[in-house]
């Protein structure tokens with residue numbers, strides 16, 4: 384379709400423009416004070432969800448909060464109504480890059496900025512899921528809570544490293560996520576790391592394998608961000624597939640499962656678009672449940688009309704200055720808080736898709752689940 388193809392291209396270009404501006408601006412901002420959006424946690428969750436306690440995973444380390452999803456419950460229409468479930472609503476998928484005490488580029492975040500943002504989301508009732516779970520429609524979040532996907536691009540050393548005691552190193556993404564999960568036990572410590580050919584800045588294959596296996600054993604997702612982070616929008620189709628396959632082969636060598644998600648470097652869409660979603664190079668095939676962009680709004684629910692698994696929206700983590708006046712996480716998290724009827728609210732029941740009856744016509748994908756209008 385000509386219209387949607389050109390629209391996709393415009394969105395793709397907009398993504399590049401946003402990112403290029405962000406990267407080249409190199410504006411070191413003064414320390415922002417970002418008070419967390421003022422709202423108390425959802426405390427109106429009825430008793431039926433009290434059974435939804437996370438259980439320790441078989442591989443989970445006892446010294447770290449468990450990344451296991453909560454136990455499912457059965458949501459009747461009455462129950463779904465009580466918790467205001469709306470599983471056709473919007474889901475924020477937050478995009479992070481480097482974590483630096485002193486920011487260099489505007490897309491960098493400080494450890495404190497990430498901590499505040501995650502704590503703010505935990506207080507509001509957001510519960511993380513991975514991009515893989517989102518793309519599969521496997522959204523296991525307690526009733527009345529909201530899914531959020533935390534995504535970290537480029538496999539930077541500040542995302543994951545272990546200290547001398549074998550614990551996640553202070554102020555890395557993983558350490559911050561665990562800190563927040565300890566403080567807010569409902570905040571499930573999972574995230575997605577989209578990596579390139581030197582995962583977490585590690586050069587040795589042994590260290591790379593240890594890192595990615597540690598993460599996947601804890602419930603984190605490690606997936607494909609291409610081998611060398613090129614702009615796929617200007618590469619011939621064959622080279623696009625090559626970039627994806629080379630990273631898939633690395634993941635296999637490092638002992639993690641095939642990627643089910645891909646994040647496009649710079650958010651740049653290749654041509655044709657479908658080569659990002661599935662293809663083959665040199666006899667190796669790949670197929671993703673979803674392909675993720677680099678900006679600039681919350682994603683449509685994977686069950687709703689308008690969801691395009693070939694171009695899933697994300698939100699850059701940032702304050703509300705300059706380019707981020709309207710496109711970044713502070714803006715959107717505040718917006719979602721002011722528009723609770725637009726947000727994805729879970730019914731706690733992965734077997735059912737619940738929504739107010741007036742929104743039922745907006746469903747597009749059932750993924751084997753039962754539709755539960757109220």
Ligand SMILES: [Zn+2]
Pocket residue numbers: 536537608612647648649
């Ligand atoms: Zn990237």
